[in-house]
Amino acid sequence: MKNLLLVLQISAVFIGTIVGAGLASGQEISQFFTSYGYKSFIGILICCFIYIMMSCIVINLSLKYNLTSYDGLISLVSPGLLGQVTNLLTTIFLISTSAVILAGSGSLLHQYFSISKWVGIIIMIVISILVLFRGTKGLIEINSFIVPSLIIVIVTIFILYVSFYKDINASYLKNISAYKHSWLLSSLIYGGFNILCCSGVLVPLSTEIKNKKVLICGITLGSIGLTVLSFLINALLILNVPYIFKYEIPLLYIANRFGNVIQFMLLCIIWLEMFSTEVSNIYSVSRNLQELFNISYKKAIILIIIISIPISQIGFSKLISILYPAFAVISFIFALQCLYFYFENKGRSLH
Template identity: 70%
Template sequence: MKEKVLLIFQISAVFIGTVVGAGLASGQEISQFFTQYGYKSFFGILLCCVIYIIMSIIIINISIKYKLNSYDGLILLVSPGFLGTITNFLTTFFLIGGSSIILAGSGALIHQYFGVSRWIGILLMVFISIIILFRDTKGLIEINSVIVPSLILVISTLFILHLVFYKGVNLSFIKDISYSKNNWLLSSLIYSGFNILCCSGVLVPLSLSIGKKKSLISGSVIGSLGLTALALIINFLLILNIPYIFKYEIPLLYIANRFGKVLQTMLLFVIWLEMFSTEVSDVYSVGKNFQEIFNISYNKSVIIIILITIPISQIGFINLISFLYPAFGMVSFIFIIQCIAFYIKDHGK
């Protein structure tokens, strides 16, 4: 019983850690995709939760039934033809691009706060990532089992402190806060689609490796609920601090500043850990994909991907990612529809 509970916790931690990343932990993603829509953003976050739960169950069932090893197999199974090829390419492109940006971000963070060369931050991230990645699925589970509780602790502390020191906050107050955008539904669908497609890179090989359907589904459902709770808390904090949070690259850091250096430092450390978690998840996903496509060992795949990401991290790749982000979100949403259609048709056989 204890082993089953532990496994469910580990799966939920991997799910949360894969989706969160530095963007959500810093508040930037929530700010862009939800907070700008005011109180309606809470509906968008709840909608994402429903999509996460439904899609993770579908992906796990398909992956176990067809013994899939990577997102490549899943995409080509549910979306054969040109669209599937494009989706597969974009997924690989974004995962490698995201990994490169994280390396650059690690270098910038270390340089900014310790005044040392950016290469120290990049190589530190690479070195630790390789150690964890060489442990395969075990490494992915171990690292998220530590990082995710740390994230929850820091965000919860920030939330509680805000409630204690800033009284008089109620639902009518939040509803009256002005917002700049209205199309919250489309934003939520794009955001959930992007996250599900990226998350499939971890869910598919995890399903094959663990093979216990009930534990996988329970873990992904709990992970979806935990992720939603985090997003709701972060969105709540950001909405209370409109319009000031839009001026900062790390909106949560602005909120944490008023509670002292200790909490600020803890938040920065958690953001770096989430960068690390995303780096491991991205390389793990593409590594499993390369292993299947090129018929090489997983460890060789990891080294190849790392060698690709290091030079790309020196280029202004973030602009390209920003340009293609909406396109990838739309392709991801189409993929979700295809997944559901395939599952219903396959389930009816």
């Protein structure tokens, strides 16, 4: 029973780390999948396979080499200059994303509740510190609440939509035109991108829990859950092409027709997912700084937040537009290096 609870908690952490506000709002799914028409569903399935396979490799390597942060994993599979670049870019990306989330949290609360942006930023910082100071336990606790809430809201919106629009079927979805065509490449890049992001959480989680079977079951369940969620969001978005491309929060456009309560629930989920990503990112970088510079985990948390606050005040959509593609490419190369390293060393008594 204890192991079953741990499996569910690990799956929640995995989903919470990957989902983020981009996926919960529908923005990421519309960019990486919906634009490719009905083939996007095959792309989502490919991502599920990538998540399970790559996460199992990361767990195996973490346990075999007793790794404690993504720095150890990157140094192991990619020694030399490329590894150093990957590590640096991962750290910059995670800190920048944390800063973007702080700014986004302030903007979201300002936009919908007309309160100062700083109120939203301070709320996010205070709650993040409280959770992060609890270490891995804090990460598990918040995701055990946020992920079931996310599932309930997305499933509710989907059921409402299907109830109101009864003429939906597979052939109808198949006839919706694609706006882009390199769906396979998009899926591979998205899968690799998420694996490097979540390895910052997966590595310390593996060495703390140390039960390979429980970890792999949790990741597999999480990957399947994430795939089902992505399927539902993608179906909702495809049925609302091309209108969804005009909105920053495509799912909010869909939720609008079901009244203020559903809209408010979705906004709460988006904020909670922003918070979940914030905590995961700071946790990953803190564990990394702890290993690299031998500073305490709590000091690392405060340091990252101090760095993130001024960055969050810069209008840096340009930085993100450069950073995201660069990180996606590096992530994809890193995933290939992980595969190569794992199978090259598989015979040497892997756990």
